[in-house]
Amino acid sequence: MTAGTLARRGFGDSDRAATLLRTAGLSPDRHEEIIDELGRAADPDLALLGLARLLESGPAPEELRGALGEDPELRTRLVGVLGASAALADHLAGHPGDWRELRGPDAARAPSAAELRSGLLRAVGADPNATAPVATLTNGATEETAHALRVAYRRRVLRLAGRDLTGHGDLDATSAELADLAAATLDAALAIARAQHPEEAALCRIAVIGMGKCGGRELNYVSDVDVVFVSEPAGDCPDEQTAARAASRLASTMMRIPAETAGGGRLWDVDAALRPEGKNGPLVRPLAGHVTYYERWAKNWEFQALLKARPIAGDAELGAAYTAAITPIVWSSVNRPNFVEEVQAMRRRVEEHLPPEGADREIKLGPGGLRDIEFAVQLLQLVHGRSDPSLRSGNTLQALQALSNGGYVGREDAAGLSAAYRFLRRVEHLLQLYRLRRTHVLPGTGSAEEAAHLRRLGRAIGFTADPVTGLIAEWRRVAAEVRRLHEKLFYRPLLHAVARLPSEEARLTPEQAGDRLDALGFDDPAGALRHLEALTSGVSRRASIQRTILPVMLGWFSEAPRPDAGLLGFRQVSEALGTTPWYLRLLRDDIRVAERMAWLLGTSRYVTDLLLRAPEAVATLANDEDLVRRSSAGLTAEAGAALRRHGSAENSVAAVRALRRRELLRTAAADLLGVAGVGEVGEALTTVSAVTIDAALRTARERVAEESGTEPCTRFCVVAMGRFGGNEITYASDADVMFVHEPLPGSDPARASGEANAVARELRRLLEMPAADPPLRLDADLRPEGRNGPMVRSLDSYAAYYRRWSSTWESQALLRAAPVAGDPELGARFTELIDPIRYPAGGVADSAVREIRRLKARMEAERLPRGADPALHTKLGRGGLSDVEWVVQLAQLRHAHRLAGLRTTSTLGALRVATEEDLIAAEDAAVLETAWCMAARVRGAVMLVRGKGGDSIPSDLRERAALAAALGYSSDNGGEGATERLLQDYRQVTRRARAVMERLFYDD
Incomplete structure (x- = not known):
């Protein structure tokens, strides 16, 4: 066989390979299968070298060559071992007959732990059936018996490697067999130690506890075998200490045998450093000494090491007693601090x-x-x-x-x-x-x-x-x-x-859960227990995950104002999502989501209602980034895509309203979790309302055109008013608007007016029609002539009205007018029209100022609800939103004609400009801003907590406590302290704002 042919077969040094093949007596014509097998080895050169050495050292090379040619399984195993392990090749060269370990049915079969133990004990002349086997020392010498043990061990490793390297054993089986083989070796080494020290053996019982990979039955081919020794007196031993000293001598002898390098080579080290006190502690302790140490002095890492502890050699009964005593300590260790x-x-x-x-x-x-x-x-x-x-x-x-x-x-x-x-x-x-x-x-x-x-x-x-x-x-x-x-x-x-949970609470029985629910402050422990049972009963994966997280969540529910409502909401959301894989994964892997859910569901009926309508929105709680207000452009693009996906006007707007619901939930969650402030909440709610109205307006115009069968004949624009126009809309606010249109050139004004009114009606119908999503109600009462005036006016009609009959209150109302939907050019022209009215040249007249003051006093007297506490009404009460807004609006009416910065619809924006322009002192502005923000926060939180709007701090004590918690007030005495601090802070802030308002608003 040429060098090139050998190189193509995988040999790195083909010239050397050719020489070795001749030396080994392997020729291409007679031993092609063997040469092919060598080429498939992990290292063909190493395999060939090992085979050549084996054939050269063996007494019957022809027998081996013949067996390799006839037995493909032997050929695969032997070549596999020789191509991967130079050490096993050395063993075969030194024990050439051991190649037979790789032949026959036994070579393909994994032995049991008992078989390995029996084989190695017999290798040292010990009786495997004896309670404490004792080796027979060959010629009375420990070295020869130990050598026999090491050789027997190598043979077992050789057989195991033959199976492992040829795919006849997976990692689990290989590692387990190596651990069982190490345990058997230690039992045999202990038998040798007993033979060498018979007096000590008679005084003690000794058990070897496997640790680490050996204890876990996942040992490597070469690894330290970690052990711990435990002893008890035997026979006439007077006490535990004497037994421990005797056992220490046996253990020391046993540990040396696998680690010695003479005769058969070093197997591995036996490491007892994981024992109590480590290398500084006694090698062997009685069982009571182990228990005492782990109960009193052990460090946390030692319990982690004990997780794999398993009796592997020596006295089986003592080993079992050790396991029974130590196991409860291990599994309670997590209760230790840190x-x-x-x-x-x-x-x-x-x-x-x-x-x-x-x-x-x-x-x-x-x-x-x-x-x-x-x-x-x-x-x-x-x-x-x-x-x-x-x-x-x-x-x-x-x-x-x-x-x-x-x-x-x-x-x-x-x-x-x-x-x-x-x-x-x-x-x-x-x-x-x-x-x-x-x-x-x-x-x-x-x-x-x-x-x-x-x-x-x-x-x-x-x-x-x-x-x-x-x-x-x-x-x-x-x-x-x-x-x-x-x-x-x-x-x-x-x-x-x-x-951090006590052990008894980590996985609750129904009885334990009932007691804990009562202690945590649930109003209806029996009802809460039914929710828990519904969530955790059964053997499903969902139930398993719920059993893991619910004991933790119960504590979080108890920290919320309404634990019972929170748990009920959690059950409803979980049942709505069913076995949705991502939901279960999210709860388990990101516990912050579960914690936030517990707080939100136990605090806010508004959030609970929104979440039950769209439980998949739970995913937004995972990251603060997902709670941040989305841009108007992004929402507009998404709304446009939603409109294109649906055929009917109702379905199209329903999809847009679902988008709004999601954004309401996002904003409410950010608000309650402290991710968004008052200004960000107002801007987010305003933006999504504007996007929703604009999308619905497009649909309404298409619907009206489709029903009329004609092309549109007028432009249409929606103008936001009030808080909507000021980017200060709240959860409970209707959208204050005015509708303006302008007939297209050449269009019939009457037909254009009819079309505009039809569009306005259809727009309101689509936004308010019954559906699972919250309606968006459009309130047009701030239009000229109020409820008595036409719903929609043309731009020219607005111009004529404002030129002839505009009232002071309408000029004031227009301060917060801002086009938000429809034709942008028409919106810009409407803005040009109203700017001279809301920012009058030379400022508002003194007579108009007096009228504004009268209106403010009349509004306080007539519009405050009967029975409402003026000190606690966030909108019309003393120092509330209205007080601050009227001060700012009066400054705008007086000075916006000359100060462009005041030409803003934002209350706080105008207040800051007024401060910069020295119209309002900085100290006064700070008082007003603080009051406005607090009143706005309280008003929004009332809606979040109750699930319905309200302008006053609730009189119900439970609702007040929930409101205080939602606003970040905490208390250690059942919520009363938090509520009192909320009321004290609110009264103090608004009282100061009222004093500033009266001085700035009524004094010339």
């Missing part, structure tokens, strides 16, 4: 102390490595496992599956972590198999040897086209995904919230 924070900090410290060399190639401890997965899974287990026994597995993959089954981790996230864990562990196994050395750092690319190692790894994993590039790219992808999921799960706020 438990979650300390576990998270420990993971960060591990990363910070990584040695710089190779840190970027560290697949175990580095970012995106195995530790990221393990720490995330373990923390989730410890937090949720105290109340859910299904999570109490020491095995990472099994625990991850349980977390997924229980709804604690999303299915996709769990599948991603599981696949990543298997990939990283596979790479780790292959790294260690090469030399059977403990390592978890990928080779670099700086030398030919490192590149060859990477190539071998890549081919072993399945990247045949470009092994190095494929392996590195996949590792980087996996590491990035692991890091993303680690940060999502490991730092999940839900962990902190659940960890």
Whole structure:
């Protein structure tokens, strides 16, 4: 076979390969299957070298060559091992008959833990059925017996690697078998120790507790085997301390045997550093000493280590007693102060102390490595496992599956972590198999040897086209995904919230829930319990997630003014969304959404009503950015798209009203959560109202034109008035408007007027028709002549009216007029028309000022509702909105003709300009602005809390308490303190504003 042919088959040094083939007696014509198999190995050159050495050292090379030719399974296993592990090739060269371990049905079968234990105990001459097996020392020497144990261990590893490297065992089975093999080795080593120290063996019972990967049955090919020892007296032993000293000698001897380098080679280290007090503590303790230590002095990280504790060798009964005593302590450890924070900090410290060399190639401890997965899974287990026994597995993959089954981790996230864990562990196994050395750092690319190692790894994993590039790219992808999921799960706020709950409240029974609901202040604990049972009963994934988050949410509901209403609303929203995957995921993964839901539903009937109409809007609570007011342009584009999607006028406007409902909910949530201030709320509500009216107007005009069968003959514009025009609309406000039209050139004025009125009627019908979404009522009472005047006027009619009959109050009303929908050119011309009226040249006359003052006094006397407290009425009461607005509007009427800055429809905008122009002192302006903002906030909060409008602070004590909470007042005495502070603050602020108003408004 030529060098070129060998190179094409995958051999790197084809000349050397040709020489080795001749040395091994392998010819292309007789052994083509063997040569082909060698070419498929992870490292063909390494496999061929190992096979040549085996044939050269073995007593019957022809038997091996013949077996390889006849038995394809043997051929695949042997070549697979030789191509991936130089260390196992060395073992075969030293024990050439051991190739038979890879042949026959036993080579393809995974042994049980009992079979492994029995085999290794027999290898040291011990009886596997004995309670405390004792080895038979060959020629009375420990070394020869220990050598036999290490060789037997290597044979088992060889057989396991044969299956592992040829795809006959998955990661779970391989890791479990390695852990069982390590446990069997320790049992055999302990049998040797008993034989060497029979006096000590007679004095004690000793159990070996596996920790770490061995305890979790997920061991690597080469890893420290972490253990803890526990002892009890036996036979005539006088006390526990004597037994512990005897057990320490046995344990020390046992630990040395796998770690010795003579005879069969070093297997691995036995590490007892995870014992109580670490390396400074006694090697062996009695069971009572362990319990005392963990109850009194253990640090938080030690409980995380105990999560994987499992008896693996020695006295089985004592090991079971250890597990029974320690397990309850482990699963209550999360109640300790700062438990979650300390576990998270420990993971960060591990990363910070990584040695710089190779840190970027560290697949175990580095970012995106195995530790990221393990720490995330373990923390989730410890937090949720105290109340859910299904999570109490020491095995990472099994625990991850349980977390997924229980709804604690999303299915996709769990599948991603599981696949990543298997990939990283596979790479780790292959790294260690090469030399059977403990390592978890990928080779670099700086030398030919490192590149060859990477190539071998890549081919072993399945990247045949470009092994190095494929392996590195996949590792980087996996590491990035692991890091993303680690940060999502490991730092999940839900962990902190659940960890702060007492153990008995983490997953409530109906009896516990009833008691807690009563203690938390629910008015109807029995009704609340029915809601909880409806949400959490059953075995569905939805119920599992609800069982996880509801114990935490109950505390948040209790902090809201109406816990019962909040829980009911939560149930209704959850049932409306059903099994919607994103909703369940959002609640679990972003606990802030659940916390915000609890507050909003327990505080605001208005928000609850909106949310029940569109429960999918829950998603907007995840980010503050989603609560920020959207631009007019963005909303206009969305409204236009909604109109195009629907055929009928009713359906089109219904879609736009649904958009408005969503924006109302967004604004209300931002308001209650403190994301938006008074000004932002007013602007947001004004913007969405204007967009809704404009979209509905387009539809109304099309409908009127369609019904008339003629082209439109007039332009049409909607002018906002009052708070609408001032960008100060509230949740309960109707939209104050005026309608203006202008016939197109050559059009019949009567026909144009009829069309304009038809458009106005259709516009109001579409915006107010019964539907699931809140109506938008248009109030045109501020039009010329009020309710007695025509609904729609032409621009010329407005001009004639204002020229002849305009009243002072109409000039004042026009201060807040602003076109918001319809023909923009017509709106601009209307603005030009009214500017001289609202900003009269030379300012308003003294007689008009007196009239304005009379109107203000009359309004206070006649329009304040009967029985209303003037000190608590936000609109017409003393120091309320009207007081501030009339002061500002009087300044505008007097001075806007000469000060362009005052020509604004905004109350606070005009107030600030008046202050800058020294029309109002800064101190007075600050008092007025504070009062206006507080009255506006209170008025808006009344609507949010009650679900219906109201201008006065409620007299009902429960509603007052809810209002105070919505406004950010907190109290420790049932809400009375908060309510009193609200009333005190409101009266104080408005009293000062009233004094300023009377001085500025009535004094010349």
